[in-house]
Amino acid sequence: MLYNTCRELEGKYIDYLPVIGEKKVVPVGPLVQGIVDDENEHSEIIQWLDNKGEYSTLFVSFGSEYFVSKEEIEEIAHGLELSMVNFIWVVRFPNGEKVELEEALPKGFVDRLGERGLVVDGWAPQARILTHSSIGGFVSHCGWNSVLEGLKFGVPIVAIPMQWRRLVWLWRSTETSMEDSTETR
Incomplete structure (x- = not known):
């Protein structure tokens, strides 16, 4: 294997x-997977980043397997708004869940941002974004691939491990099973 x-x-x-x-x-x-460079795909995101200064923008993404709750979306939105920092934020909802992005965000959030923030519904080319010269930081859920990409492209990571309780439980379970030679799945 x-x-x-x-x-x-x-x-x-x-x-x-x-x-x-x-x-x-x-x-x-x-x-770390290389960058798939399809210039036409998601070009509006890259064009938006092209208008930002070097290291002036924060990239916020919590991966493809963790979905933030309505409460977390509101808190993250308020924090980003109050920070007065340029940002691109990828928001994902579970497959099959019919949620309009505008409804999940605080009322008037997008209008108040102007050109300072870009909220992307669903998916964005993370590796392309992380290599862009305007990106100065990465708020991440600390998934394996996200951490590796952040390291590879030299982008500082603000670590918010969203599933830390699960990781602690898995770590403790594995440690216990290794000590007493029992199998844990």
Whole structure:
């Protein structure tokens, strides 16, 4: 099995996985996908960034697997508005959930922003955005790929690990099972 990790970060687990899975584990990473450069796709986002000064814009995205609650959306929106910093914010809703972006945001939020903020509904080309010269920081949920991309492209990360309780539980469960040799799934 090939894993997008390295022994320096997860050596203990790399050694443990073959014991429970009876398959050889080969760490091949960390790997970061290259930038797929389709200039026409999402060009309005890149054009918006082109009008911002160097390192003047914050990129806010919480990945493809975590969806912020209505309350979290409101708090993030208020924080971004009060910061007076340029930002691009990607907001995603679970598949099948019919939510209008304007309804999820605080009333009048988009109008008050003017050209200072861009709110994107659904998906944005994260790697292309992170390589843009206007990006000075990345507010991230700390997913593996997001952290690697932030590091690769030299963008400082404001870490907001959205599923930290789950990670702590998994870490504790794995530590316990490794100590007593029981298998945890």
